[in-house]
Structure formats: structure tokens, C-alpha cells
Amino acid sequence: xxxxxxxxxxxLLCTIAVILSLLVGTxxxxxxxxxxxxxxxxxxxxxxxxxxxxxxxALLGLAVGAMLGAAGAALQGYLRNPLAEPSVxxxxxxxxxxxxxxxxxxxxxxxxxxxPATAIGATLIALAALFAFAGRSESPLTLILAGxxxxxxxxxxxxxxxxxxxxxxxxxxxTSWLLGSLEDRAFDHVRIALPCIGIGLALLLWNGRALxxxxxxxxxxxxxxxxxxxxxxxxxxGVGIGVGGAVAVSGAIxxxxxxxxxxxxxxxxxxxxxxxxPSALGGAALLMLADVAVRLxxxxxxxxxxxxxxxxxxxxxxxxxxRERRLW
Amino acid sequence: xVTLSIESLDVALGRRAVLHGISATLAPGSLVxxxxxxxxGKSTLVRAMRGLVPAAAGRILIDGQPITTIPDAAIAxxxxxxxxxxxxxxxxxxxxxxxxxxxxxxxPFSAIGxxxxxxxxxxxxxTDIAHLRAxxxxxxxxxxxxxxxxxxxxxxxxxxxxxxxxxxxxDPGHQMExxxxxxxxxxxxxxxxxxxxxxxxxxxxxxxxxxLDEGRLVAxxxxxxxxxxxxxxxxxxxxxxxxAIEGQAAxxxxxxxxx
Numbered sequence: 167x168x169x170x171x172x173x174x175x176x177x178l179l180c181t182i183a184v185i186l187s188l189l190v191g192t193x194x195x196x197x198x199x200x201x202x203x204x205x206x207x208x209x210x211x212x213x214x215x216x217x218x219x220x221x222x223x224a225l226l227g228l229a230v231g232a233m234l235g236a237a238g239a240a241l242q243g244y245l246r247n248p249l250a251e252p253s254v255x256x257x258x259x260x261x262x263x264x265x266x267x268x269x270x271x272x273x274x275x276x277x278x279x280x281x282p283a284t285a286i287g288a289t290l291i292a293l294a295a296l297f298a299f300a301g302r303s304e305s306p307l308t309l310i311l312a313g314x315x316x317x318x319x320x321x322x323x324x325x326x327x328x329x330x331x332x333x334x335x336x337x338x339x340x341t342s343w344l345l346g347s348l349e350d351r352a353f354d355h356v357r358i359a360l361p362c363i364g365i366g367l368a369l370l371l372w373n374g375r376a377l378x379x380x381x382x383x384x385x386x387x388x389x390x391x392x393x394x395x396x397x398x399x400x401x402x403x404g405v406g407i408g409v410g411g412a413v414a415v416s417g418a419i420x421x422x423x424x425x426x427x428x429x430x431x432x433x434x435x436x437x438x439x440x441x442x443x444p445s446a447l448g449g450a451a452l453l454m455l456a457d458v459a460v461r462l463x464x465x466x467x468x469x470x471x472x473x474x475x476x477x478x479x480x481x482x483x484x485x486x487x488x489r490e491r492r493l494w
Numbered sequence: 495x496v497t498l499s500i501e502s503l504d505v506a507l508g509r510r511a512v513l514h515g516i517s518a519t520l521a522p523g524s525l526v527x528x529x530x531x532x533x534x535g536k537s538t539l540v541r542a543m544r545g546l547v548p549a550a551a552g553r554i555l556i557d558g559q560p561i562t563t564i565p566d567a568a569i570a571x572x573x574x575x576x577x578x579x580x581x582x583x584x585x586x587x588x589x590x591x592x593x594x595x596x597x598x599x600x601x602p603f604s605a606i607g608x609x610x611x612x613x614x615x616x617x618x619x620x621t622d623i624a625h626l627r628a629x630x631x632x633x634x635x636x637x638x639x640x641x642x643x644x645x646x647x648x649x650x651x652x653x654x655x656x657x658x659x660x661x662x663x664x665d666p667g668h669q670m671e672x673x674x675x676x677x678x679x680x681x682x683x684x685x686x687x688x689x690x691x692x693x694x695x696x697x698x699x700x701x702x703x704x705x706l707d708e709g710r711l712v713a714x715x716x717x718x719x720x721x722x723x724x725x726x727x728x729x730x731x732x733x734x735x736x737x738a739i740e741g742q743a744a745x746x747x748x749x750x751x752x753x
């Protein structure tokens with residue numbers, strides 16, 4: 167598939183997903199009524215459902231999915247490791263720990279903005295620690311090891327919060343947040359997440375050439391004029407800020423960052439730079455479709471997004487793994 | 495045209511001193527062989543010449559300008575570099591791999607233009623891999639891959655080319671082809687610096703040979719002056735026959751140990 171065709175297909179998929187996301191919900195509203203509300207008919211109920219509930223949810227789904235997909239693609243290219251995903255650097259876990267702290271101490275009930283704000287704060291602290299441990303080293307392995315250490319520490323913090331939680335309801339609130347969801351998100355969340363994700367995406371999508379050069383190893387990349395310290399700074403900041411902002415509003419949604427780059431790679435020339443933008447679009451489409459699925463699947467309580475992305479993504483991934491004997 | 499000057503260069507990797515007081519001025523249009531036993535500092539010397547390892551003392555100059563004051567992208571356009579034992583991390587097609595050599599010439603966010611494509615095609619033809627252009631580079635044989643990686647370095651079309659052991663994993667026929675190719679590049683005006691292990695190739699093709707031993711430059715000059723049986727015995731600790739076969743210089747190892 168040529169690159170324009172691929173990008174057009176993925177953009178079309180995203181558009182379909184957005185439309186579905188606006189049409190589908192717990193309140194059964196006929197499409198005609200939604201369309202009328204969209205074009206300005208005096209229908210306060212439909213307008214509130216459309217603009218206050220479904221639109222923020224759709225926007226967040228797009229942004230979070232794009233961020234996770236792009237972060238996975240950039241990290242797989244940078245670390246030259248097909249297993250890399252956003253959680254490798256500890257960004258997701260740190261953001262989750264920040265959110266859990268906000269839930270545990272009841273900050274989340276004081277103001278809806280406090281939870282995402284704490285999550286982003288925790289991500290930035292983790293990022294600073296990562297820089298301190300591995301900032302000067304050239305080797306991607308040092309970075310992976312430092313990221314795993316930070317991720318494990320944050321995981322331990324989350325376990326501690328669950329362990330010490332005063333009652334089962336508090337523990338359940340934390341667990342269900344950790345599974346990831348876009349339910350009941352408002353424009354406050356969009357306002358918090360979008361700038362972070364925008365900065366993150368801009369920092370990551372910039373690196374196509376440098377990541378291509380890294381295919382040949384560090385010496386060759388440098389001999390082609392790539393500044394490795396700057397590349398590393400852009401990637402760490404991009405993943406930290408972007409994924410931090412995404413996890414802060416959506417909870418920990420796994421698998422998107424790992425799987426999407428593998429799904430789009432065979433449709434490109436397989437160079438790390440060529441999969442950045444398709445991974446962002448693919449991630450957005452996958453997450454939105456998963457978010458539509460959670461609303462359609464009948465269950466006693468709405469399914470969590472992290473659960474659905476795993477169930478949706480992993481079979482696709484495995485089928486793909488069987489078809490392509492070699493993925494990278 | 496590029497002149498590379500090395501001025502009393504010391505290099506340390508970590509705390510270990512690797513190179514001591516190396517000086518040489520390499521003129522455009524010459525094929526310079528860097529030879530010496532394993533661990534003599536050959537790769538470190540050529541990495542320092544490309545500015546990939548910092549000098550502990552002394553300096554490297556490109557056309558009289560210290561390399562530390564030249565922006566990375568500008569060096570990249572003037573000096574192409576092929577590292578030793580290169581690994582390819584993603585299964586790119588051969589053509590895509592060779593196209594990476596054009597990165598230093600591309601303006602931000604611009605695609606490969608007709609000039610770049612012409613350079614890529616030339617590099618593919620010169621290394622005799624044009625028929626492999628659509629193949630996955632990770633599935634090539636060792637020799638084909640070595641030529642594809644060399645083509646990547648040639649595609650830069652820089653006035654200076656540094657290659658670190660370009661003959662490893664090539665059969666004798668392709669070794670000759672690569673040496674003839676490097677010779678032709680030098681004759682056309684490029685400064686070619688090649689780290690070599692094959693002393694006969696160095697004797698036959700190089701204009702000048704730098705012989706390193708334990709981090710010091712022990713001999714520098716025309717091959718016939720540097721590659722004497724006596725000096726090889728002292729540096730490589732082996733006995734060799736030197737002479738000419740059908741008018742071609744040859745160095746034939748006879749046995750280990752110089753005595």
C-alpha cells in the first residue's frame with residue numbers, strides 16, 4: 167500500500183470511529199435527532215448528550231489512542247526493540263501511581279482536575295528520575311533497565327495503596343480506574359489532556375529521520391548527522407508528557423502502544439520513521455472502536471477500556487504473528 | 495575535496511588510553527590504508543577522525559577547521575562512514591537501506607528527490623546489488639549485506655569516505671571488486687580511508703599505509719616502504735614473504751612467530 171493510501175485509509179477509519187462514537191451511547195438517541203442537535207436545533211437534551219458527554223469522550227479517545235500508538239512506534243524504533251511500548255519507560259505506571267495517590271487521599275473528590283494533575287506531576291517526577299539515572303548513557307539498554315526499575319517502584323506504590331486502602335470500595339475504585347476508561351469524561355479532561363498530548367505528539371512525530379538512521383546503529387546514525395542526546399531528550403519528554411497526560415485522563419490502557427506499530431508496519435516500508443504517523447492514526451482508530459465496543463457490549467456495568475483493548479488487540483496481534491513469520 | 499588532518503591525537507576510552515600522539519595529514523584523492531594487529535586502535539582512530547570519539551589531547555581538522563566546531567550535519571555531508579560489523583535493526587528493503595545515505599542531504603520534511611534517487615542508483619550499481627534492490631536486507635547473504643551497507647555509505651557521495659573493515663565476510667572475488675571500487679573512488683578525487691586486515695590488498699591498492707601498533711603510529715608511508723618483512727615481523731609477530739606476483743604486490747603469511 168502506498169503511503170498516501172495508507173494514511174487516507176487510517177484517517178477514514180478514524181472518521182468512521184468518531185461518527186460511531188457520537189451515535190452510540192447508553193441513552194438511545196436516533197441519529198436524526200443528533201444531527202438536528204448538531205446543526206443547531208433547539209433540543210437541549212440531545213445537545214447536552216452530544217456536546218457534554220459524547221464529544222469529549224470521542225476527542226479523548228482519538229487523542230489518547232494517537233498518543234499511545236505514536237509512543238509505541240517511536241520507542242520501538244528508538245530502543246530498536248519490537249517489544250517496546252510506552253510503559254517501558256515507566257511513564258504509564260508513574261502516571262497511574264499519581265492518579266492512585268489522588269484517589270487514595272480523596273483528592274479526586276475535591277475537584278475533578280486534581281486527579282489528572284497529580285498523574286501528570288508524578289510522570290514528570292519519574293521522568294526526571296529517569297534522566298538522572300540514564301540521561302548521560304548512550305545505550306538504550308540502560309534506559310530500559312532504569313525505566314523498568316521506575317515502573318516496578320510505581321507498581322509497588324500502587325500495590326501499597328491497594329493494600330492499605332481503608333475499605334473494599336476504595337480498593338475497587340482504584341482497581342477499576344487502573345483498568346482504563348473514557349466513561350463520564352468532560353471538557354475539563356479534554357483541556358488537561360489535549361495540550362499534553364499535543365506536545366507529546368509533536369515531540370515524537372518530529373523524529374522520523376533520526377529513528378530511520380538509528381536502524382543502522384548509533385555510530386552510523388551519528389555519522390549521518392543525528393544528534394543522539396537531542397533525540398533522546400525529545401523522546402523522553404514526548405513520551406513522559408504525552409503518555410502522562412493520556413494516562414491521567416483515561417487510566418492505564420495497555421496493548422495499544424505495543425500492538426498498533428506491529429499492525430501498521432507491514433503496510434509501510436518498515437522503517438521506524440514511516441510507521442510514526444500511521445501508528446498514531448491506527449492507535450486513535452483502535453481505541454475509539456474499543457470505546458464504542460464497551461458501550462455496545464451488554465454487561466451489568468460498563469466494561470473497562472483496558473480490558474477491551476486487550477481482548478480486541480491480542481487476537482489481531484496473534485493472527486498477524488502467525489501470518490507474518492517475522493514481524494520486525 | 496577534503497583534507498583530513500590529525501594533530502598529535504590522544505584518545506582514551508573510559509580510563510584506558512587507546513591512541514598516543516598520532517599525527518598525519520590525509521590528502522584528497524588518495525586511498526589510505528589503516529593497518530595493524532587486533533587492538534592496535536585502528537577503529538578508534540577512524541572513529542575519532544569522524545568525530546565519534548572525543549580527543550583527549552590533540553585535534554582533528556577537516557580542511558583546516560577543527561571537527562569539534564563543525565555542526566554534525568555539515569560533517570555528515572563531507573565525511574561518510576561505514577562502521578565495522580554493522581547490524582541492521584529492522585528488515586528494510588535494500589533500496590530503502592541505501593537511501594538512508596541521503597539523510598544528510600535532505601532538508602527537513604522533504605522527500606527523496608531525483609538527485610538523491612540518482613545517487614542511490616549509482617551506489618547500487620557500483621556495489622553490484624542493483625538486482626537486489628527490492629529484497630529484504632536482513633535476509634541477504636553476508637557478502638550481499640556487506641555490499642548493501644557499503645552502498646549506503648557510497649550513497650552519501652561525500653568527498654571523504656571512511657570504511658572500517660569493508661572486506662569482512664566477502665569472498666575473494668568481491669574483496670577485489672570492493673578494493674577496485676575504493677581505488678576508483680580515490681582516483682576520482684575522494685579521500686578514502688580504509689581499515690584493512692589483508693596486507694596484500696593494502697600493498698596493492700593503497701597510496702599510503704598507516705601502521706598502528708599498541709595505539710602508536712609506527713610507520714606511515716607508501717606501502718612498499720611500510721610493509722617490509724622486518725617491520726611486519728616486529729608488529730604482527732609473524733614471518734611473511736613479500737614481493738610481487740605478475741607485477742602485483744603481495745604479502746604472504748608464512749608462519750606465526752617472527753623467529
